[in-house]
Amino acid sequence: MPSGGTARIAVDELEVSGTRATGEIDIVEDGFLGRLNVDGGGIAGTIGFRPQGGDQRIDIALDATRARLGVAGSVRRARLEAAIVLAQGGTTLDATATAQGFRRGKLSIARLAGSARLVDGVGEVRAAIAGSRGRAFSIQSVTQVSADAYRVTAEGTLDRRPLKLETPAVLRREGAGWRLDPTRFSFAGGTATVAGALTDDTTELTLDVARMPLAVLDIGYPGLGLGGTASGRIAYATRGGTPDGRVDLTVRGLSRSGLVLSSTPIDVGVAAVLDANRAGVRAVMASGGRTIGRAQARLAPLGQGDLPTRLAGAPLFAQLRYGGPADTLWRLTGIELFDLSGPVSVGADVTGRLADPRIRGVVRSSGGRLESAITGTVLTGVEAQGRFDGSRLVIDRFAAQDGRQGRVSGTGAFEFAAVRGFGIDLSLNAERARLINTDSIGATVTGPIRVRSDGAGGTISGEVRMDGSRYRLGRATATAPLPRLTIREINLPDGEEEVGASVVPWKLDLKARAPGGLIVTGLGLSSEWSADLAITGEPTNPIINGRADLVRGNYEFAGREFQLDRGALRFNGESPADPALDIVANADTQGLNATIRVAGTATRPEIGFQSVPALPEDELLSRLLFGTSITNLSAPEALQLAAAVAALQNGEGGLNPINAVRRAAGLDRLRILPADPQTGQGTSVAAGKYLTQRFYAEIVTDGQGYSATRIEFQVTRWLSLLASISTIGRQSTNVRISRDY
Incomplete structure (x- = not known):
């Protein structure tokens, strides 16, 4: 320099x-x-x-x-x-901070705004935080900072319910550590008082709660979803490395919600003790004024190390006796694909260690119910018997009915120490059981089914025969989004969107064969098919590959039914399912050979007509729908014909009130006839229906005393017999011969 x-x-x-x-x-x-x-x-x-x-x-x-x-x-x-x-007399800090969209693990802060004004370590810090961790929260706080203490006041909401520090939280320096003075806070009608200390050789924590909602636990354990309230006391302390603690809690209305139902609320009383050599806990469960379960556990001797290590390695002896609602226990597994309810009895003894438990005992259920909101499955009269074997619950017998004639039976096991949670391995056999029942698909199946899971998602596999199943065309785009709603929570501070925890979906791996009996409806079809399908993807949105072939059926267009000659549905793995159509219907009528072909896909069908002799489209439709030339149509019939032509051209029905009324009434024809002065008939309404493919009946009335009944029987394509009778005493019988030259 x-x-x-x-x-x-x-x-x-x-x-x-x-x-x-x-x-x-x-x-x-x-x-x-x-x-x-x-x-x-x-x-x-x-x-x-x-x-x-x-x-x-x-x-x-x-x-x-x-x-x-x-x-x-x-x-x-x-x-x-x-x-x-930075001054010789101390340090001055004057700061402001704002943040949006902060994330750390499952903690999401949509908005943070804070300010600090400190002079030589003394001053005030203000903060406003809004975000979520399992439950949405919004907190405003003021912290008074001094040399040896922090004094915090705060209030806000948790899960849109009020949360407030009723007394300031005062954290004071005590030697080389800190002590929290008794602090009382309230949440949604419940209260809690917490106090504690943390020094070099001492840790103390006491918590007194009164009617505290268990929803507050979602802050520490997102997605826990427990309902109910807790009252009682928790005390824990370590002095010189020696632990000491006690728990006395009463939980009212303990439950957990799932997709189909919330578990039956129960009351639970818990008492636990901890000292240098042992840990013990007892619990009593009650519902409807009676005791439904008892549990107790003892860990002794505790050994050496920190508390989690001592508990995990200590010899364990525990017992559970339970006779109550199955959904209370099932909801604790976190499995959402299906729910289990009804009575269950459990008797289990546990030895070994927490890290490696050995369970012995039995499980029985009679009159249970299994249902799935995703697949529409409902099984009743569930009878199950199982035994505990190590960390597994082995199901030796399972049987249930589908509410009709179907039945499901099988065996399997549940693994409590699976790689990623609660494991499942079930081998089932279905006998004409309705296992899928949604708006667009219904499947009654026979055959083996395997259900497996390592605790995160799972697989449903098998080779089954479909008996009496159904499929509705044209509903894929309407039903597929329902299980996977894209939810965007609005009105969060700064518009920040909460991203839910990723969920591993269940998968399908099914081979389904239908020799017949697959009823296909929608797009005017009323038909029976055979099929050979491979079904993969997710239960909420299955991917189907394969083919279905027509057995028999009819096609309805603009109120007329036509017999199907042939048909094929080709599933090519679209998601949602949208099979390619190749369907031909016989539309022969008097003096006319005609066919209707439906092509395209289920969501975009293409309808075409062909005839011998060849006729213009509107003339051909007039012959098919009304049995006469377009020149003979009344004004209402012409309107109905125009709507049918428009539907073919753009796929929409347009303005067609007559056809709407006809469909609602279940009629094949509905027309308005002009007045006839010669017979005294006023302007009339004619309503008709094809009783068979060849026999047509029609009633005519003007609402002023005139009525008539007309029938037509088609002997051949060109020969018909007609008869009519009216209230004015006129009767007639005619023969109609129609030829095109």
Whole structure:
């Protein structure tokens, strides 16, 4: 450095977690003068240094945009402005911070705004936070900071229910540690008082609760979803490494909700003790004024190490006796594909260790119910018997009915120590059981089915024969979105959207064969088919590959039914299912050979007509729908014909009130006839229906005393017999011969 020059610190690059700082800082008489430019990792801004009245001032202005903060998490947008003055008498901090979209694990903060004003460690910090961790929360707090204490006041909402510190939380320095004075807070009608201490050799915690909703546990365990309230006391302390604790709790209305139902609420009383050598717990369960279960467990001796290690390695002896609703226990597994309800009896003894339990005992259920909101499955009269074997529950016998003539039986096992939770391995055999019953698909099947899961998702596989099943065309786009609703929660602060925890879906791996009896409806079809299908994908949105072939059936168009000659549905793995159509119907009528062909796909059908002799489309439709030339149609019939032509051209029915009434009444023809002065007939309504393919009956009335009944029997395509009788005494019988030349 030249004599009399200024010393300078040149920062070519200073990198921390992907964020770089560069710049120059001069060493001047009263401190430092200069600036560092910060960039990278989604963070940009400046850090300035300058003397201020003999003190050193540091100005920080940083902006974050989609920044990764290392192990701290990530933030979508944030800004920090701070002024720090380093003086001999102490340090002054004046800062403000805002952030949106901060995430760390399951914690999501939609909005954060805070400010701090501290002089030599004394001052005030204000914060407003809104976000979610299992439950949505919004908290506003003020913290008074002193040299040896923090005094916090706060209030807000949790799950849109009020949460408030009824007394300030005061954290005081005590020697080398800290002590929390008794602090009372309220939540949704419940209250709790917490106090504790943390020093070098002592840890203390006491918690007294009264009618505290269990929903508060979702903050620590997102998705737990427990209902009910807790009252009682929890006390825990360690002194010199020796643990001591006691729990006395009563839980009212304990339940857990699923897709189909919420478990039957029960009351639970829990008492537990902990000392240097042992841990013990007892619980009593009650419902409807009677005891339905008891449980007890003992861990002794505890051994050495920290508390979790001592508990996990201690010899275990536990017992469970339960006779109550099965859904209370089933909902604790977290399996959403199906729900189990009804009575169940459990007797189990547990030995070994917490890390490696050995369970012995039996499970019985009679008159249970199994149902799935996803597949529409409902099995009643469930009879099951099982036994515990190590960490497994082996089901030796399972039987249930589908509410009709169908039956499901089988065996299997549940694994409590599966890789990712609650494992399942069931081998079932269905006998004409209705296992799928949704708006668009119904499947009554016979054959073996395997259900397997390692605790996260699972697979349903098997080769089955479909008996009396059904499929509705044209409903794929309407039904597929229902199980997978795209939910966007609005009115969150700053519009931040909550991203739910990823769920591993269940998968299908089924081979389904239908020699017949597959009823296909929709798009005017009323038909029976055979099929050979491979079904994969998810239960909420199955992927189908294969083919279905027509056995017999009819096709209805504009009120007329036509017999199907041939047909094929080709499933090519679309999601949602949208089979390709190749269907031909016989539309022969008087003096006319005609066919109707339906092509395209189920969601975009294409309908075409052909005839011998060839006729214009409107004339051909008039012959098919009304049995006469277009020149003989009444005005209402012409309107109905125009609507049918429009439906063919653009796939929409247009304005067709007559056809709407006809469909609602279940008629094949509905027309308005003009008045006939010769017979005294006023303007009349004629309603007719094909009783068979060849026999047609029609009633005519003007609402003023005139009525007539007309019948027509088609002997051949060109020969018909007609008869009529009216209230004015006219009767007639005719023969109609129709030929096209």
